[in-house]
Amino acid sequence: MSDSTSALEKFAEEKFNGDGIIAPDAAESEALAAAIKDIVDAGYAKTDLNGQPGLDKESYEAFLADGTAWLAWNARGADPAVKIFGDSTEAAWRAFQSVREKIDDWFLRSRLALLLAGSKSETLGQDDRFTALFAGKIELDSPELLALPIAPPQTTLVLDMASDMLNPGWTCALDEFRTLVSSLLGADKTKLSLAEWENFKAAFGPYGAWLAEKPAGNAGSLGNDRLAAILGMQELRTIPAIIEEDTAKAALRDRMLDLHKLILLRRDLMRILRNFVNFSDFYTNHNGIFQAGHLYLDARECELCIEVENPSAHAMLASMSNVFLAYCDCTRKDGSKKSIVAGFTAGDADNLFVGRNGVFYDRDGLDWDARITKIVAQPISIREAFFSPYKWLAKTIENITQKRAATAESGVHGKLAGQAETAVAAAAGEKKQEQVAIPKKIDVGTVAAIGVALGSVGTMITNIIGGFVGMGAWLPVGILVVMLLISGPSMILAYLKLRKRNLGPILDAEGWAVNGRLRINVPFGGTLTHLAALPPGGEWKLQDPFGDKKRPWWLYITIAVVILLALLWVFGAMDPVLPSGLQFGTIIGR
Numbered sequence: 001m002s003d004s005t006s007a008l009e010k011f012a013e014e015k016f017n018g019d020g021i022i023a024p025d026a027a028e029s030e031a032l033a034a035a036i037k038d039i040v041d042a043g044y045a046k047t048d049l050n051g052q053p054g055l056d057k058e059s060y061e062a063f064l065a066d067g068t069a070w071l072a073w074n075a076r077g078a079d080p081a082v083k084i085f086g087d088s089t090e091a092a093w094r095a096f097q098s099v100r101e102k103i104d105d106w107f108l109r110s111r112l113a114l115l116l117a118g119s120k121s122e123t124l125g126q127d128d129r130f131t132a133l134f135a136g137k138i139e140l141d142s143p144e145l146l147a148l149p150i151a152p153p154q155t156t157l158v159l160d161m162a163s164d165m166l167n168p169g170w171t172c173a174l175d176e177f178r179t180l181v182s183s184l185l186g187a188d189k190t191k192l193s194l195a196e197w198e199n200f201k202a203a204f205g206p207y208g209a210w211l212a213e214k215p216a217g218n219a220g221s222l223g224n225d226r227l228a229a230i231l232g233m234q235e236l237r238t239i240p241a242i243i244e245e246d247t248a249k250a251a252l253r254d255r256m257l258d259l260h261k262l263i264l265l266r267r268d269l270m271r272i273l274r275n276f277v278n279f280s281d282f283y284t285n286h287n288g289i290f291q292a293g294h295l296y297l298d299a300r301e302c303e304l305c306i307e308v309e310n311p312s313a314h315a316m317l318a319s320m321s322n323v324f325l326a327y328c329d330c331t332r333k334d335g336s337k338k339s340i341v342a343g344f345t346a347g348d349a350d351n352l353f354v355g356r357n358g359v360f361y362d363r364d365g366l367d368w369d370a371r372i373t374k375i376v377a378q379p380i381s382i383r384e385a386f387f388s389p390y391k392w393l394a395k396t397i398e399n400i401t402q403k404r405a406a407t408a409e410s411g412v413h414g415k416l417a418g419q420a421e422t423a424v425a426a427a428a429g430e431k432k433q434e435q436v437a438i439p440k441k442i443d444v445g446t447v448a449a450i451g452v453a454l455g456s457v458g459t460m461i462t463n464i465i466g467g468f469v470g471m472g473a474w475l476p477v478g479i480l481v482v483m484l485l486i487s488g489p490s491m492i493l494a495y496l497k498l499r500k501r502n503l504g505p506i507l508d509a510e511g512w513a514v515n516g517r518l519r520i521n522v523p524f525g526g527t528l529t530h531l532a533a534l535p536p537g538g539e540w541k542l543q544d545p546f547g548d549k550k551r552p553w554w555l556y557i558t559i560a561v562v563i564l565l566a567l568l569w570v571f572g573a574m575d576p577v578l579p580s581g582l583q584f585g586t587i588i589g590r
Contacts, residue, residue, distance in 0.1 A: 001267060004260045011256060012049035018249035021048040021056045022242050032235040038226065039063050043218035057243050066217025067231050073215055074224045082206045085180070089207060092180040096204055099177050102150040102170060107194050109153040146170070159197075162190035279518060282503075286528065290507060295328065295342040295370060297358025298351050299532035304343035304503075305360070308510055311339050315376055317509035322497045323520065325376040325506070326352060330360050330368035340370070341506065345525030348384040349377065350391075378497060381522070385494035386487045498522050 011017055015026050024040070027033035036055055044063045045053035055063075076082065083089040146169045151159065160166075161174050178190070181200070192200075214220075219227055230236060274281045275289040282288030286303050295302040304323075308314045311327040318325055324344045331337050340360060344352065352375060360370040379385055503518035520528070534540070 001263050004256070004263050008256055008260060011253060016246040016249050017049050018246065018251075018253035019049045020243060020247045020250070021046050021054040022239070022246055023048060023050075023052045023054040026054070026242055026246070027235075028238075029235060031233065032238070035230045035233060035236060036239070038222055038230065042221050055239065055243070057240065060239055060243070062217070063219055064231070066215060066219035067227050069215040069217065070220040070227055071224070071231065073210075073213060076213075077210050079206075082210045084203055084207065088180060092177075093204065093207055093211075095173070095177040095180045096200075098173050099150070099170065100201075103159065103192075103197060106150050106153065106159055107157065107197065109149060110155065110157050111194075113153040114155040114157065150174070157194045159192045160190060161192060282518075283524070290510075290512070291363075292340055293360055293362040295340070295358055295360045297326075297328075297342075297356060297370065297372075298347070300344065300347055301530040302342040302344060302528070303530075304345065304528045305340050306506060306510060308339050308341050311341065311374055314341065314509040315374060318506045319376045319378075321503065321505040322378050322501045323376075323503075323506065324349060324352075324378045324380050326372050327374040327376075328358070328360065328370040329373050330370045332366070332368055336368075338368075339373075343506070343520075344380055344529055345501075345520065346529035347380060347531055348387075349380055379494035382491055382494050382498070385490040388490050389486050498525075501525060 015023075022036070024033040024036045027036055039055060039060075040053045042063070044055065044059040046056045046059050048054050080086075085092045146167075148167055148169070150170045151163060151166050161178050166174065222230070271281070271289070279288060282291070290306055291303065292305045292307045295305050308327070315325070315327065318341065326342050326344060328340050328342060329337070330340060352372070354372050354375060356372045358370045358372075360368040362368065499521070501520040503520055504514040504516070507514050507518075
């Protein structure tokens with residue numbers, strides 16, 4: 001591979017490398033090299049294999065066509081009938097164009113004034129815009145002033161370009177126009193009639209038509225003299241032969257590229273097949289080409305990490321994979337940023353939440369600061385599903401307790417505030433009318449209902465305990481059945497989802513075309529996420545020098561068991577398993 005790459009690089013640096021583009025250094029003379037450089041600088045450049053600007057057949061032919069068109073256009077412009085003012089024609093044209101619209105507007109207004117039966121002066125003062133102009137500061141180049149007519153209309157249809165009644169905003173433009181076209185109007189001529197104006201526009205017509213025919217190519221940027229010199233060079237006609245000589249090397253370059261491709265296939269084809277056909281690299285050694293690195297977070301190492309460009313869009317499709325996914329934004333001290341998605345396939349999700357920080361190591365060994373920004377929650381393991389109902393119950397009880405404690409606390413604060421207000425009022429000598437609460441009598445029916453409810457609850461508890469005790473040696477089985485009834489539905493749902501875990505949607509969401517199911521079963525998923533473990537030779541230190549004081553739980557348990565057995569004996573639940581002399585009913589009868 002190194003030999004092939006080096007040969008291609010050296011071949012690209014040669015004067016003729018088969019790309020059909022010749023650089024200035026390919027010319028046989030300095031004059032031709034300078035001409036090629038000027039053509040390239042004019043905008044006809046193509047980049048060759050070595051990254052140098054040059055000419056190919058298409059750009060060369062485009063320059064010839066554009067250059068010829070420019071020379072012909074410049075030749076037409078040299079006609080005295082076109083450039084009526086010689087070298088000053090371009091400046092005169094600009095001056096003419098600057099006042100043309102305003103002078104046309106003046107003659108039109110004057111003809112309308114003549115139409116209105118000899119109204120001599122439709123003065124500027126009669127224009128509402130002129131009146132509004134006085135409301136602000138007047139500048140000679142203000143848009144409001146320049147928008148007004150160039151002078152008051154005159155029924156004589158003669159514009160006096162030296163009159164004191166000219167619009168001050170257009171005085172300078174008219175002076176420049178009169179000076180530049182003096183050879184046509186007359187040196188001292190200051191008045192312009194309608195017929196003279198029309199003749200003047202007609203005289204400038206050929207120049208305007210010539211400008212409209214200006215070629216669009218960039219060859220004109222070289223200037224007429226340099227362009228004529230380049231197109232007149234005899235050596236310029238040798239460029240197609242030089243390009244053809246360079247193109248003849250294309251066959252050799254193609255064979256070198258075929259050899260390079262063959263070496264690439266020999267080196268990388270098996271890896272491509274193992275990562276795009278059967279994904280054996282991923283399933284055998286966790287070294288899939290799509291894996292971006294390792295994420296260390298929440299005492300776990302996640303190997304299933306994939307780079308993503310748009311986490312929000314990726315999560316919409318990736319959620320179909322049934323894998324617990326955590327999207328993380330990764331940053332480095334040098335300002336580098338990227339986003340990854342990590343699959344958690346072992347452990348639990350108790351401490352995985354948005355904002356949690358971790359460390360990500362990419363395939364190059366660089367470390368990144370990782371922070372969870374989005375989570376797609378899915379079952380991680382059946383063990384987690386078994387404990388999830390009890391965790392949910394504990395969390396619910398905790399939330400209810402907190403709410404009630406907060407309510408009670410707010411009530412206590414309200415009472416204390418009321419007492420404080422009363423005390424302050426008493427200290428200030430104010431009298432506050434207090435409402436005397438009338439004690440309510442206890443209803444006999446209420447007492448009876450409470451008694452019935454307590455009796456029902458006691459009976460239910462007695463029946464439950466009696467049922468468990470009556471099972472005898474089957475008591476553990478009964479407890480296990482109850483636990484399965486509680487945890488069974490969540491475990492079944494987790495089992496079904498874990499069986500459907502599929503890597504395909506995760507890769508599809510990032511642009512891969514996956515044509516099969518890439519299953520991640522429970523055993524394989526356990527190998528993709530490693531839980532924290534003690535290093536070799538390490539041991540747990542179970543004695544906490546700052547631990548809480550131990551309580552005699554064995555004593556509490558013994559007392560609870562004795563009380564429970566006594567209650568069972570009192571309610572007669574133990575009578576079926578005790579001798580008649582020890583039965584509670586027999587003793588009471590006696």
